[in-house]
Amino acid sequence: MRWLRTFGEVVRSGLTIEETRLEPLLSLRTAVGVALVIGPVLWLVSPAYAASAALGAYSAGAATFQRTWRPRKVIALGAGAGLALSTFVGYLAAGRLVTLLPLLAVWAFAAGMAWSLGSTAGIVAATTIGSMLVTITLPTSVGRALEHAGVIALGGVAQAVLILLFPIRRWGAHRDALADALAAVADYARRLRHDPTAPFDPEPLMTARDAAAVTPSQARTRPPVLHGPRGLAERILPVVAALADPDVGAPAEGPGRDRARELLDAAADVLDAAARSIRRGTPAEVPPRSADVLRVDEEDEVLEGPTRQAAERLVELLAEALEIAGSGGARDKRPTPPGPASAHFLVRPTMLRLLPVVVRAVRRELRRDSPVFRHAVRLAAVATLGYLLASRLPLEHGYWAPIASVMVMRPDFHRTYARAVGRLAGTLAGVALATGMVRALGPDAHVFGALAVVSAALSYTVLRTGYAYSQCFTAAYVVFLLGMGGQAWEQTVPERVVLTLLGGALAMLAYVVFPAWETPRLPGRLADWLAANGRYAAAVLRGYAEPTRERRADMRRALLASREARAAWQEAYDQARQEPVRPRGLTSREAEEAQEALKGFDRAAMLMESHVPRADSRFAPEAEVLAQALEADTAQAADDVREHRNPDWGRRVEEALHAWEDAAGDRSPVLRRGAELQKRALEDLAAAVSRTPLERDVSSAREEHRVRAAVAEGDGSGFAHRGG
Numbered sequence: 001m002r003w004l005r006t007f008g009e010v011v012r013s014g015l016t017i018e019e020t021r022l023e024p025l026l027s028l029r030t031a032v033g034v035a036l037v038i039g040p041v042l043w044l045v046s047p048a049y050a051a052s053a054a055l056g057a058y059s060a061g062a063a064t065f066q067r068t069w070r071p072r073k074v075i076a077l078g079a080g081a082g083l084a085l086s087t088f089v090g091y092l093a094a095g096r097l098v099t100l101l102p103l104l105a106v107w108a109f110a111a112g113m114a115w116s117l118g119s120t121a122g123i124v125a126a127t128t129i130g131s132m133l134v135t136i137t138l139p140t141s142v143g144r145a146l147e148h149a150g151v152i153a154l155g156g157v158a159q160a161v162l163i164l165l166f167p168i169r170r171w172g173a174h175r176d177a178l179a180d181a182l183a184a185v186a187d188y189a190r191r192l193r194h195d196p197t198a199p200f201d202p203e204p205l206m207t208a209r210d211a212a213a214v215t216p217s218q219a220r221t222r223p224p225v226l227h228g229p230r231g232l233a234e235r236i237l238p239v240v241a242a243l244a245d246p247d248v249g250a251p252a253e254g255p256g257r258d259r260a261r262e263l264l265d266a267a268a269d270v271l272d273a274a275a276r277s278i279r280r281g282t283p284a285e286v287p288p289r290s291a292d293v294l295r296v297d298e299e300d301e302v303l304e305g306p307t308r309q310a311a312e313r314l315v316e317l318l319a320e321a322l323e324i325a326g327s328g329g330a331r332d333k334r335p336t337p338p339g340p341a342s343a344h345f346l347v348r349p350t351m352l353r354l355l356p357v358v359v360r361a362v363r364r365e366l367r368r369d370s371p372v373f374r375h376a377v378r379l380a381a382v383a384t385l386g387y388l389l390a391s392r393l394p395l396e397h398g399y400w401a402p403i404a405s406v407m408v409m410r411p412d413f414h415r416t417y418a419r420a421v422g423r424l425a426g427t428l429a430g431v432a433l434a435t436g437m438v439r440a441l442g443p444d445a446h447v448f449g450a451l452a453v454v455s456a457a458l459s460y461t462v463l464r465t466g467y468a469y470s471q472c473f474t475a476a477y478v479v480f481l482l483g484m485g486g487q488a489w490e491q492t493v494p495e496r497v498v499l500t501l502l503g504g505a506l507a508m509l510a511y512v513v514f515p516a517w518e519t520p521r522l523p524g525r526l527a528d529w530l531a532a533n534g535r536y537a538a539a540v541l542r543g544y545a546e547p548t549r550e551r552r553a554d555m556r557r558a559l560l561a562s563r564e565a566r567a568a569w570q571e572a573y574d575q576a577r578q579e580p581v582r583p584r585g586l587t588s589r590e591a592e593e594a595q596e597a598l599k600g601f602d603r604a605a606m607l608m609e610s611h612v613p614r615a616d617s618r619f620a621p622e623a624e625v626l627a628q629a630l631e632a633d634t635a636q637a638a639d640d641v642r643e644h645r646n647p648d649w650g651r652r653v654e655e656a657l658h659a660w661e662d663a664a665g666d667r668s669p670v671l672r673r674g675a676e677l678q679k680r681a682l683e684d685l686a687a688a689v690s691r692t693p694l695e696r697d698v699s700s701a702r703e704e705h706r707v708r709a710a711v712a713e714g715d716g717s718g719f720a721h722r723g724g
Helices: 002-014 026-046 047-063 072-093 097-117 118-133 141-164 172-194 203-212 217-223 229-244 255-280 290-292 305-327 352-364 371-391 400-408 413-441 445-461 468-484 487-515 519-545 551-576 588-609 622-642 652-664 668-688 693-713
Strands: none
Touching: 002 413, 026 047, 026 141, 026 445, 026 487, 047 072, 047 118, 047 141, 047 229, 047 445, 047 468, 072 097, 072 118, 097 118, 097 352, 097 371, 097 400, 097 652, 118 141, 118 352, 118 371, 118 400, 172 203, 172 255, 203 229, 203 290, 203 551, 217 371, 217 468, 229 255, 229 305, 255 290, 255 305, 371 487, 371 652, 371 693, 400 413, 400 487, 413 468, 413 487, 445 468, 487 693, 519 551, 519 588, 519 622, 588 668, 622 652, 652 668
């Protein structure tokens, strides 16, 4: 039953239209790049060379649509070079299975390991496998193979030149990432008006940080508006949380709460204005009402104590945002000079210095339990097996089966199955559409070349709306290319459908035989998040004990590590919910309750961070004792969770809090209250994951009962009900 329901969700996901902003200008520019190589090569040389040129231009153009922070022209050149290299090397090994299959296995394994560098590298590497399998059938000699490789590389060069000559919305992805971060904090401020303890998802801030990492050459040309607002959003986040929280901020009811709501609403308006300014590159106006609210009157202000301090700090930070929003980010026109003396930007390695980074990333994933390593093994096995099976079938284009496999396979279960469904559906629709047009128009290479360019443009346009819909036009594009080369549609269309079905089935079967389930890894991910949160909370406490620049730097590093651990947990948790396997170590209810407890723990640390004293403030040495106790207890509890033991918090944190009462008094009320909230969150976590021996024995049966109940009610709720 679990597999049937999971497969139903996979089908829905594979055919879902995703709501996203279309980019027709980018699609048009990329399609023009395809046309610029198909037309002249078809006219001057031959359809076979035109097919190679089209493959290079189309794949290089598709690579530029992937989510990446490197210049698009570099991605196009890299994709073209990789396609050309795979084509030439593949031809050298072609002709005998004893040489081609080992090369295909090694190349596919390397392409799978490329996912350790990110999704863009993994997707581009997978396209090189397709290039190797398709174009090795075209050349007739080594010299011709070099010519085809050169023509393929020319397609990547054409795309790069068009990007250079006709830039569309320079730094647009970076602007969007930063604007999304500011808009996320604005949305958080509005939610705090109604729910003072609302959670915040740090993913937009993490994405903005990734986008902020640039090479020295990029730093010289980066717009000034992209230099500072990310740090501004980071500093505003804990302040608005501290202002809204009823435990350490404004009271739950009364004039103080009304004033806090006004400030939060005004903060959201200012941040939204700054986000619009950065996204569009134009000045934006803040409503005068919001600007009036952002004044803390010395006499009439109703907020007092730590709440007033948070309000004053928020007004200071929003003044910077007001300056950005009022000027469109044009305060400083001077470029950021590179060099050690001024290297305050986040450094991204250049292409020449990327090799050590690649080696380290791949080495980290070379272990049996790594999802990337298991994906690479599956990719190598399926590519070789698919090619071997297809070569034994009485079909001419057997390479379509392994191509379909490698293009749908991903390191996780859900995306692999959803893409397999989407590819089959898109292929059926695309070949049916293209077949009808081929029959109506008759054989004409130039007409088919023009239709291939139109299909490429439509594929680029809908690329981000769903894999099935882009695959529909990609399938039509391939049919037109084969028609341009003189292939009869009566042969190619049925072959394409059958071999696509075979390749998709092999990809789905491979994940069942050699899976990389995230469900059994949930306790380890939860333990990592708990330990990272403990280090972050301890770093915040040490910032109170010794408010120095070094302590603030330690706190920042601990915060980033905590966010990375939380993102790893969230990714694993989301994937586990879509997997058709039984919970191991953590049931659905335990995972949900533990997640909420750790979010509360993280939020308490963020509230404490908002009031960390400045460097010239007095020390609170008693906070160091609590920091040591908290770090030790969370580390021990993380080990317990990882080993499936009931966490035993001991008495270190409680003893430190009791010893602190007489020493600290009311000198640090926010710190004291934050520590109590953290202790409560840790107790909630212990209650969530602790089980008696009897509960451990019946947990699987209880989970099955919840699944049956959810199915009977038809409400679609529950972690296990969705395949976890």
